[in-house]
Amino acid sequence: MPPVFALVDCNNFYASCERVFTPKLNGKPVVVLSNNDGCVVARSNEAKAIGIRMGVPAFQIRRLLRAHQVQVFSSNYTLYGDMSQRVMETLHQFCPDLEIYSIDEAFLSLSGFGSRNLAEYGQTIRTIVKQWTGIPVSVGIAETKTLAKLANRIAKQTPDTGGVFDFSTCADRPAILGRIPVEDVWGIGPQHASLLTSHGIMTALHLSQADNQWIRKHLGIVGQRIVMELRGVSCLDLEQCPSPKQGLTCSRSFGKPIVTLAEMEEAVSTYASRVAEKLRHEHLAATVLTVFLTTNQFKDIPQYSNTITIQLSVGTDSTQELIRHGLGGIRKIYREGYHYKKAGVMLGGLVSASEIQDDLFDHQDRARAKQLMTALDLINERWGAGTLQYASNGIAKEWKAQFQRRSPAYTTNWNELPQVHA
DNA sequence: TCTGGGGTCCTAGGACCC
DNA sequence: TCTGGGGTCCTAGGACCC
Numbered sequence: 001m002p003p004v005f006a007l008v009d010c011n012n013f014y015a016s017c018e019r020v021f022t023p024k025l026n027g028k029p030v031v032v033l034s035n036n037d038g039c040v041v042a043r044s045n046e047a048k049a050i051g052i053r054m055g056v057p058a059f060q061i062r063r064l065l066r067a068h069q070v071q072v073f074s075s076n077y078t079l080y081g082d083m084s085q086r087v088m089e090t091l092h093q094f095c096p097d098l099e100i101y102s103i104d105e106a107f108l109s110l111s112g113f114g115s116r117n118l119a120e121y122g123q124t125i126r127t128i129v130k131q132w133t134g135i136p137v138s139v140g141i142a143e144t145k146t147l148a149k150l151a152n153r154i155a156k157q158t159p160d161t162g163g164v165f166d167f168s169t170c171a172d173r174p175a176i177l178g179r180i181p182v183e184d185v186w187g188i189g190p191q192h193a194s195l196l197t198s199h200g201i202m203t204a205l206h207l208s209q210a211d212n213q214w215i216r217k218h219l220g221i222v223g224q225r226i227v228m229e230l231r232g233v234s235c236l237d238l239e240q241c242p243s244p245k246q247g248l249t250c251s252r253s254f255g256k257p258i259v260t261l262a263e264m265e266e267a268v269s270t271y272a273s274r275v276a277e278k279l280r281h282e283h284l285a286a287t288v289l290t291v292f293l294t295t296n297q298f299k300d301i302p303q304y305s306n307t308i309t310i311q312l313s314v315g316t317d318s319t320q321e322l323i324r325h326g327l328g329g330i331r332k333i334y335r336e337g338y339h340y341k342k343a344g345v346m347l348g349g350l351v352s353a354s355e356i357q358d359d360l361f362d363h364q365d366r367a368r369a370k371q372l373m374t375a376l377d378l379i380n381e382r383w384g385a386g387t388l389q390y391a392s393n394g395i396a397k398e399w400k401a402q403f404q405r406r407s408p409a410y411t412t413n414w415n416e417l418p419q420v421h422a
Numbered sequence: 423t424c425t426g427g428g429g430t431c432c433t434a435g436g437a438c439c440c
Numbered sequence: 441t442c443t444g445g446g447g448t449c450c451t452a453g454g455a456c457c458c
Contacts, residue, residue, distance in 0.1 A: 034426035041426070041458095059424035075426085102458045189456050220432060222456080249428055256423095298425050344427090401426095 013104035014042035020134035074403035122164035142167035146229035177205035250275040251344020266394030272326035285315035287349030291329035296341035306333040
């Protein structure tokens with residue numbers, strides 16, 4: 001049975017989430033900013049039409065935002081994560097074979113749906129997701145994931161598709177591929193795109209006709225798969241069970257530069273705590289911890305950045321222990337006299353928390369630490385993140401990132417429920 | 423004043439082994 | 441004069457994704 005994939009992608013996801021709870025913004029330009037209100041990470045169609053580019057720093061377009069009365073939001077990942085879960089649960093009702101590819105996208109396997117009109121089915125999905133969650137989605141259908149991605153793009157950009165496009169029943173595929181710039185193909189980034197166009201490969205159609213040997217040489221095995229997929233040969237399967245994580249990171253830019261070791265220690269301690277929480281949530285333990293710090297590379301000031309990696313003798317998921325190693329690392333690489341912009345803690349060498357390898361010379365009471373972490377996580381789950389934390393994380397945290405225009409956690413906090421006024 | 427955060431996979435090259 | 445051939449493992453860096 002030949003495979004059939006549908007890619008369901010939420011339109012302008014973060015901006016759409018905000019609009020669900022502020023419907024008066026429908027039809028108006030909306031943007032969502034990254035952490036620290038730094039860059040644009042989502043735009044409504046109206047904001048795109050004004051010419052606001054993806055990833056542009058907010059301060060560069062301040063005038064444009066004001067002139068067009070663009071509604072600006074700080075990012076609210078609690079809200080987006082919850083809305084994402086609602087969308088995915090809805091999709092699951094349509095199709096048990098589902099790969100959650102990112103916060104706003106899922107691949108569905110429609111391979112067993114042979115006799116059905118798939119485009120019609122796509123329309124049904126669209127309608128129900130909108131009705132149940134308030135989020136508009138587009139659906140692309142094809143016999144490979146790469147083509148489904150392109151079909152989705154066509155569905156989004158061509159109003160008369162009604163938000164659904166099916167490549168598998170499309171007669172003039174070469175003509176359509178011929179109109180898609182090669183850089184819009186999934187897996188072709190800026191570097192590969194400029195290499196390809198300099199060799200006359202300008203469109204998705206050209207890429208699908210490219211010479212196998214040449215592609216293998218210049219784009220490697222990944223490029224070869226892309227070409228095969230464009231030709232309709234499926235190389236990428238639906239991945240329903242996510243492969244185990246290889247690393248976990250918590251890194252943030254500071255709201256204002258850090259200039260003292262004391263504040264840097266607070267930040268690193270806080271990031272280590274956060275990444276330890278993620279680790280326990282995944283039921284994993286870490287055997288390697290990496291800390292890094294860096295100055296602001298956009299500024300013409302003295303630059304310094306450094307990284308240190310620490311091997312842990314025994315895998316651990318204890319906040320206390322990870323903080324201790326994090327602080328030990330940062331004290332080694334911190335240098336006085338710089339304005340630091342960002343730091344982070346990364347965990348690697350991840351193993352299942354239940355399969356930790358003991359060390360003969362390890363004398364810590366790990367059973368006790370485990371009990372403490374269980375209590376800590378329960379309290380913070382019950383009473384909200386950060387209710388109980390280590391003193392080394394700091395109290396005032398003046399270096400914390402700013403979110404000046406954050407919307408309420410409408411769906412996950414009883415105190416922030418949306419209100420309806422009669 | 424002001425420029426995000428968190429991932430994955432592949433490849434090349436070096437160290438080391440027989 | 442003459443300078444093996446493989447193989448594995450690890451790491452750093454590059455490129456890509458959302």
